[in-house]
Amino acid sequence: xxxxxxxxxxxxxxxxxxxxxxxxxxxxxxxxxxxxxxxxxxxxxxxxxxxxxxxxxxxxxxxxxxxxxxxxxxxxxxxxxxxxxxxxxxxxxxxxxxxx
Numbered sequence: 001x002x003x004x005x006x007x008x009x010x011x012x013x014x015x016x017x018x019x020x021x022x023x024x025x026x027x028x029x030x031x032x033x034x035x036x037x038x039x040x041x042x043x044x045x046x047x048x049x050x051x052x053x054x055x056x057x058x059x060x061x062x063x064x065x066x067x068x069x070x071x072x073x074x075x076x077x078x079x080x081x082x083x084x085x086x087x088x089x090x091x092x093x094x095x096x097x098x099x100x
Contacts, residue, residue, distance in 0.1 A: 019064070019085060023094040030094050034059060039067065054078060054087070 023030035023037070030037040036058035045051040052067040065078035067087065074089040077099060084099040 019080060020096050020098060023096065025089060025092050025094045029057070037064065052076065 018032075018035050021032055023032045025031075028039045030039070035056065038055050038057050040053050040055060041051055042049060042053065050066050050068055052069075054064040054067055056062050056064055065080050067076035067078050069076055070086075072088075076087045078085050078087065086097050086099045088095045088097075
């Protein structure tokens, strides 16, 4: 039996790998190959529903997750399909990684 680390399973899982990697940031839109996401703002955030959330625009429009601010400027955490992620914005680039 071959040992496979959890992180390699996550990054090769077709259900979640579209979320990881480097994205171009144009306004509030994240773009990578055939995928496009939008960072949105809620008009009335609550403690359980923070100000920012992420939706997928292309290829299919769907809600991904609320974005929770961290102590670092431009950095958020979120979860999707049972995995935790860190989203970091830097000028015109966004990096999304699987959180340890």
